[in-house]
Amino acid sequence: MRPVAIVGIGQTPVREHWDAGLRELAVQAVWQALDECHLDTIDVFYVGNMLSGTLTGQEHLATLIAEYAGLTGVEAIKAEAACGSGAAAFRQAVLAVASGAAEVALAVGVEKLTETSTHKTTDGLASAADADYETAMGISFVALNALLMRRYMYEYRYHKSDFSAFIEIAHRNAVHNPHAMFRHRVHRDQYERAKMVADPVNLLDSSPIADGAAAVVISSQDRINQFPNRPIWVAACEVSTDTIALDNRENPLWLKAAERSVRKAFKTSGLTHRDIQLFELHDAFSIMSALSLEGSGFAERGTAVRLANEGHFAIDGLLPISTFGGLKARGHPVGATGLYQIVEATLQLRGQAPKAIQLPDARIAMTQNIGGSGATIITTILSRERL
Amino acid sequence: MRPVAIVGIGQTPVREHWDAGLRELAVQAVWQALDECHLDTIDVFYVGNMLSGTLTGQEHLATLIAEYAGLTGVEAIKAEAACGSGAAAFRQAVLAVASGAAEVALAVGVEKLTETSTHKTTDGLASAADADYETAMGISFVALNALLMRRYMYEYRYHKSDFSAFIEIAHRNAVHNPHAMFRHRVHRDQYERAKMVADPVNLLDSSPIADGAAAVVISSQDRINQFPNRPIWVAACEVSTDTIALDNRENPLWLKAAERSVRKAFKTSGLTHRDIQLFELHDAFSIMSALSLEGSGFAERGTAVRLANEGHFAIDGLLPISTFGGLKARGHPVGATGLYQIVEATLQLRGQAPKAIQLPDARIAMTQNIGGSGATIITTILSRERL
Numbered sequence A, B: 001m002r003p004v005a006i007v008g009i010g011q012t013p014v015r016e017h018w019d020a021g022l023r024e025l026a027v028q029a030v031w032q033a034l035d036e037c038h039l040d041t042i043d044v045f046y047v048g049n050m051l052s053g054t055l056t057g058q059e060h061l062a063t064l065i066a067e068y069a070g071l072t073g074v075e076a077i078k079a080e081a082a083c084g085s086g087a088a089a090f091r092q093a094v095l096a097v098a099s100g101a102a103e104v105a106l107a108v109g110v111e112k113l114t115e116t117s118t119h120k121t122t123d124g125l126a127s128a129a130d131a132d133y134e135t136a137m138g139i140s141f142v143a144l145n146a147l148l149m150r151r152y153m154y155e156y157r158y159h160k161s162d163f164s165a166f167i168e169i170a171h172r173n174a175v176h177n178p179h180a181m182f183r184h185r186v187h188r189d190q191y192e193r194a195k196m197v198a199d200p201v202n203l204l205d206s207s208p209i210a211d212g213a214a215a216v217v218i219s220s221q222d223r224i225n226q227f228p229n230r231p232i233w234v235a236a237c238e239v240s241t242d243t244i245a246l247d248n249r250e251n252p253l254w255l256k257a258a259e260r261s262v263r264k265a266f267k268t269s270g271l272t273h274r275d276i277q278l279f280e281l282h283d284a285f286s287i288m289s290a291l292s293l294e295g296s297g298f299a300e301r302g303t304a305v306r307l308a309n310e311g312h313f314a315i316d317g318l319l320p321i322s323t324f325g326g327l328k329a330r331g332h333p334v335g336a337t338g339l340y341q342i343v344e345a346t347l348q349l350r351g352q353a354p355k356a357i358q359l360p361d362a363r364i365a366m367t368q369n370i371g372g373s374g375a376t377i378i379t380t381i382l383s384r385e386r387l
Helices: A022-037 A052-056 A061-068 A085-098 A118-126 A141-156 A160-174 A188-193 A221-226 A256-269 A286-295 A304-309 A334-350 B022-037 B052-056 B061-068 B085-098 B118-126 B141-156 B160-174 B188-193 B221-226 B256-269 B286-295 B304-309 B334-350
Strands: A004-011 A044-048 A075-080 A104-111 A196-198 A212-220 A232-241 A278-280 A364-371 A376-383 B004-011 B044-048 B075-080 B104-111 B196-198 B212-220 B232-241 B278-280 B364-371 B376-383
Touching: A004 A022, A004 A085, A004 A221, A004 A334, A022 A061, A022 A104, A022 A212, A044 A061, A044 A085, A044 A334, A052 A118, A052 B052, A061 A075, A061 A104, A061 B232, A075 A085, A075 B085, A075 B232, A085 A104, A085 A212, A085 A232, A085 A334, A085 A364, A085 A376, A085 B075, A085 B085, A104 A334, A118 A141, A141 A196, A141 A286, A160 A188, A160 A286, A160 A304, A212 A221, A212 A334, A232 A256, A232 A334, A232 B061, A232 B075, A256 A286, A256 A364, A256 A376, A278 A334, A286 A304, A286 A364, A334 A364, A334 A376, B004 B022, B004 B085, B004 B221, B004 B334, B022 B061, B022 B104, B022 B212, B044 B061, B044 B085, B044 B334, B052 B118, B061 B075, B061 B104, B075 B085, B085 B104, B085 B212, B085 B232, B085 B334, B085 B364, B085 B376, B104 B334, B118 B141, B141 B196, B141 B286, B160 B188, B160 B286, B160 B304, B212 B221, B212 B334, B232 B256, B232 B334, B256 B286, B256 B364, B256 B376, B278 B334, B286 B304, B286 B364, B334 B364, B334 B376
Parallel strands: A044 A075, A044 A104, A278 A364, B044 B075, B044 B104, B278 B364
Antiparallel strands: A004 A212, A004 A232, A075 B075, A104 A212, A232 A376, A364 A376, B004 B212, B004 B232, B104 B212, B232 B376, B364 B376
């Protein structure tokens, strides 16, 4: 495989965008990313999106967005892996350039969740679970996470309020991210008083329903010098899967797909846990932060919540997470999330993050995008230097 | 890019499968393809599908099917490009192996259109068009094709009954294909009496709503000798796009994306029109056969219908099309269609087609899968020898 690097990025603010549809949001992010590179076209175009068909009656999304971005004619394909769709599109762009089929590729993730009723959106999100054996029984996505959280609390003897640490970290960082949906701090007493959604998951455990788009331009090494920004190298981008339904797993508290995709990413890059300076994880629910950290090998089983309370994952901790607010406070426009994570890690490695959340001398970052309750996990390692 | 070849194929019959859902259909095709290669796993898994979310409430389809095929853990991503989703998944599998990221990849296309009301399926299919500027006005997919057919008849002075030739060819070939939905001949007088759907498109101009799945296994050259079947080489697989909405095109009768993807495929393979011995085209509607042949350079503008009537595209003609019945008579399970075409071309090149439709000494075949009214076109060239 040929080495590839990120040479351009773009993102819209994450919020309820009542003045922009899918195509307008996507095009904003695409143009920003192309402008950064002084490009007006690319060789291949991938869109990450989960719910455009179900919520807005629009499939065939990649070709549509290519057209509205002024790229008619370009190769365009949509990638879908539920909430992991953004990183899935990124993975395809990496393969297209690494194979030599393309010199410059663009991946954009976009989701528009607020164009319909919340009820319909909740149903749509549940289509990441097993339609015949989970959602047919009436379980929602929040309820699946509630089962996991309850079991984790029982197994490792945590109190509900212990999870507050993850929410506090995310919101503290989001204050400084101009693209974040919730730019305010959250304190433990607010967390403890938050409205219950599906016991024990409360409103502050849950990432918000939101709209947004994020894009990256990827280039081969041959073309790298033509771009004004420092290239950020893709040291690894690896996908692994697990069963969709939780009840098919040996141990629902262990994300096998995280373990496997991280192992593959370290094998591909030659790096180890020690090299990772920040971890943009998939905190769709606070329980997912804990499971992701443990499955990925950044915390022993049952210890992630304790480490969070000890400051391990704060912006000045040993392994900062959710440095721009994460899914929790930046917001979670499903199919766009994986690309927001990659855009944010790129800003950190370029040294372009807002001052209060910029990590000093960030050289290596990991991002992890999750589809469903851990059924598809895509782990990416980015590096300031070519490895 | 590394050379890649097709080493295994599988397909289910195309029909209304009342006894099998999405996952069962897909798994049947996947297992056939793996069995042919004596494989029990692969490195990466792509699913081509358009409407599982809209029609059956199931997104996250690639990981789900991987699980039910006994491949839990494998990299799995769904590719969507409307009716071009099957070949889009194939394209991703080719890139994964060509890049060196995988040695063996599997692409399966699957669609289940009959699990809901015909009304809902028709709405779903219309989501391949522009939701805001076409379908919001009430136009269906058949109606878009009716506009194209009417204009073609006016522009090139054809009678409606002239299009019968395409239907006769497809049905004559399908008689011999055990997987085809309609294994009976159709004669001109039947075509002329067929019920009108959207004038001038009648029932026999239209491919049927159907269920089905088709799969192929792709291997790198290094691993080719371990497989029992003769490898069929992927000489080219190229994607091009056009505007989604017909009214945004300079000339709606000219499929620019066909012209461009065929040009790219010839450039990649070093082949020319003369080398192509059969053409599995995307005859979702009979007008699409004509436009595809002309845009691809196999007929001058306005002449494809005349050539069809002269026997040019019959099984014993100069350029046989729809040799297994095409979308018209084999059936059109949307996201699976592109992979049915590739499976059928592979059978021709292996010399394994049923006797009455086997082309003597077939060495080079082209397939063309179309998303929407020509907005995404994926052209593949397969070869019996490595070029």
